[in-house]
Amino acid sequence: MDSLYKQHILDHYKDPHNFGEMDDPDADVEAENPSCGDELHLYARVADEEIKKLTFTGEGCALSIAAASLLTDELQGKDTDDIKNVSEEEMFELLGLEKDAVSPMRMKCVLLCRDAAQQLIDTQE
Amino acid sequence: MGVTEQTGELDAETLRADFPTLQREVNDRRIAYLDNAATAQKPQQVIDAISDYYENSNANVHRCIHTLAEEATEAYDAAHETVAEFIGADWDEVVFTKNATEASNLVAHAYGMNNLSDGDEILLTAMEHHSMIVPWQQVAEKTGATIRYVDVTEDGELDMDDLTAKVSDKTAVVGVVHASNVLGTVNPVQEIAEIAHEHDAVCIVDGAQSVPHMPIDVEDIGCDFLFFSGHKMLGPTGIGALYGREELLEEMDPFLYGGDMISRVSEDTAEWSSLPWKFEAGTPNVSGAIGLATAVEYLENIGMERIEQHGRTLARDTYDHLADMEHVTVYGPDDRMGLVAFTVENAHPHDLSSLLNEDGIAIRGGHHCAQPLSKRLGVGSTARASYYLYNTREDMERLETAVKKATGLFN
Numbered sequence: 001m002d003s004l005y006k007q008h009i010l011d012h013y014k015d016p017h018n019f020g021e022m023d024d025p026d027a028d029v030e031a032e033n034p035s036c037g038d039e040l041h042l043y044a045r046v047a048d049e050e051i052k053k054l055t056f057t058g059e060g061c062a063l064s065i066a067a068a069s070l071l072t073d074e075l076q077g078k079d080t081d082d083i084k085n086v087s088e089e090e091m092f093e094l095l096g097l098e099k100d101a102v103s104p105m106r107m108k109c110v111l112l113c114r115d116a117a118q119q120l121i122d123t124q125e
Numbered sequence: 126m127g128v129t130e131q132t133g134e135l136d137a138e139t140l141r142a143d144f145p146t147l148q149r150e151v152n153d154r155r156i157a158y159l160d161n162a163a164t165a166q167k168p169q170q171v172i173d174a175i176s177d178y179y180e181n182s183n184a185n186v187h188r189c190i191h192t193l194a195e196e197a198t199e200a201y202d203a204a205h206e207t208v209a210e211f212i213g214a215d216w217d218e219v220v221f222t223k224n225a226t227e228a229s230n231l232v233a234h235a236y237g238m239n240n241l242s243d244g245d246e247i248l249l250t251a252m253e254h255h256s257m258i259v260p261w262q263q264v265a266e267k268t269g270a271t272i273r274y275v276d277v278t279e280d281g282e283l284d285m286d287d288l289t290a291k292v293s294d295k296t297a298v299v300g301v302v303h304a305s306n307v308l309g310t311v312n313p314v315q316e317i318a319e320i321a322h323e324h325d326a327v328c329i330v331d332g333a334q335s336v337p338h339m340p341i342d343v344e345d346i347g348c349d350f351l352f353f354s355g356h357k358m359l360g361p362t363g364i365g366a367l368y369g370r371e372e373l374l375e376e377m378d379p380f381l382y383g384g385d386m387i388s389r390v391s392e393d394t395a396e397w398s399s400l401p402w403k404f405e406a407g408t409p410n411v412s413g414a415i416g417l418a419t420a421v422e423y424l425e426n427i428g429m430e431r432i433e434q435h436g437r438t439l440a441r442d443t444y445d446h447l448a449d450m451e452h453v454t455v456y457g458p459d460d461r462m463g464l465v466a467f468t469v470e471n472a473h474p475h476d477l478s479s480l481l482n483e484d485g486i487a488i489r490g491g492h493h494c495a496q497p498l499s500k501r502l503g504v505g506s507t508a509r510a511s512y513y514l515y516n517t518r519e520d521m522e523r524l525e526t527a528v529k530k531a532t533g534l535f536n
Contacts, residue, residue: 005476037492
């Protein structure tokens with residue numbers, strides 16, 4: 001069996017990118033995944049419908065933290081509309097995982113940050 | 126059955142052959158099932174008994190005279206006797222419920238709601254499962270009673286000094302978990318029941334993690350109520366049991382109302398059936414009861430002392446080996462039942478579960494339905510390996526190897 005815990009994921013979990021609070025964010029949202037107890041706080045600087053900066057804080061499992069690290073990297077400088085269209089497939093691609101490598105119980109971990117980002121954009125509209 | 130000898134150490138490898146689920150592979154490895162505190166696997170004997178009932182004797186109980194109904198009724202009533210005898214109770218003191226939680230609710234509603242009032246105190250321990258805590262929170266809210274919690278020492282034992290300090294003549298109920306599902310601690314329930322009675326309080330024992338794993342005699346314990354579930358002791362899901370002292374059960378109002386729990390019904394009123402049927406409204410879980418009784422017979426055949434010893438030995442060795450590993454913390458006292466809760470530095474318990482599952486090892490990660498205890502331990506959640514009679518030294522060694530691997534990956 002192919003392990004979920006590839007070096008790529010472990011690296012982003014141990015040393016996540018864009019990790020930290022933001023002073024005076026234009027938008028922020030808190031999300032949690034009760035099954036793992038993951039907690040994520042996402043902050044955004046937005047101008048002209050473009051994501052200028054995205055950071056996060058929180059605690060969680062390797063999948064949710066690595067996903068947040070990778071997704072916040074990916075979304076810097078993107079249009080807010082692009083965030084709405086991030087698919088499950090794209091999340092797996094970012095993590096470098098086959099979709100069937102993740103059990104249904106762990107799907108929430110993979111999607112926690114994406115869902116939070118989409119919620120954050122909704123609050124902007 | 127797979128028992129080769131009835132004395133000395135049990136032969137887990139041989140017993141394992143009785144359990145169909147343990148024959149399968151997970152991720153190309155023979156499954157090492159170490160989540161027994163959540164639920165146990167079922168031996169073929171239990172599965173066959175349930176199938177046999179549906180294939181040969183299925184009927185409603187306590188109602189009809191035809192052959193199938195008589196066979197079903199006889200088997201259902203005999204299941205009460207088997208289960209009652211297993212815990213040293215009289216057969217009419219054992220009520221079948223859906224699970225341990227429903228049994229706990231039965232006591233909280235039928236006893237607590239009617240007997241407690243403003244100023245009364247409910248004394249629970251800080252290591253209770255939600256199944257004890259949450260129903261009594263409702264009783265407290267509705268009756269004006271107050272809940273107090275007995276502390277746990279740093280070693281993971283119940284602080285008996287704190288219990289003695291907190292119990293008083295205001296105490297109406299003392300609720301205590303016999304064996305902690307997180308710490309593995311076995312609480313001195315006999316002594317606690319005695320203290321409760323000195324203050325005219327009733328003593329409720331949560332036996333969910335003790336009845337499946339050690340000899341239990343409710344007379345010896347001296348408690349007023351004890352509850353447990355069938356699925357943690359090789360029986361099916363959907364069946365649990367409540368022991369209640371006869372005198373108390375007689376005095377209590379029913380919990381649920383309807384068919385089978387009445388002796389006579391008029392348009393305006395009804396009279397209750399005798400014990401234990403007064404507390405078993407509606408068509409009961411007949412196949413579940415038969416499955417549970419078969420599980421009890423299976424356990425008795427092996428011997429509860431041997432089962433307890435087997436689990437304790439595996440858990441004690443696991444505890445010692447994990448405690449020696451760098452980046453690993455183990456919880457609870459040295460003297461423990463067959464489970465070990467632990468954490469690996471920088472590894473979320475769900476990642477540990479996932480990682481171990483990749484090697485075919487099933488453990489639990491989470492707060493184990495004891496969130497107040499997790500809070501006191503100062504950890505959000507823990508990983509837990511829990512053993513039963515079919516777990517082998519090989520299962521234990523695979524767990525240890527996988528945990529060792531995890532310490533390297535996450536640190």
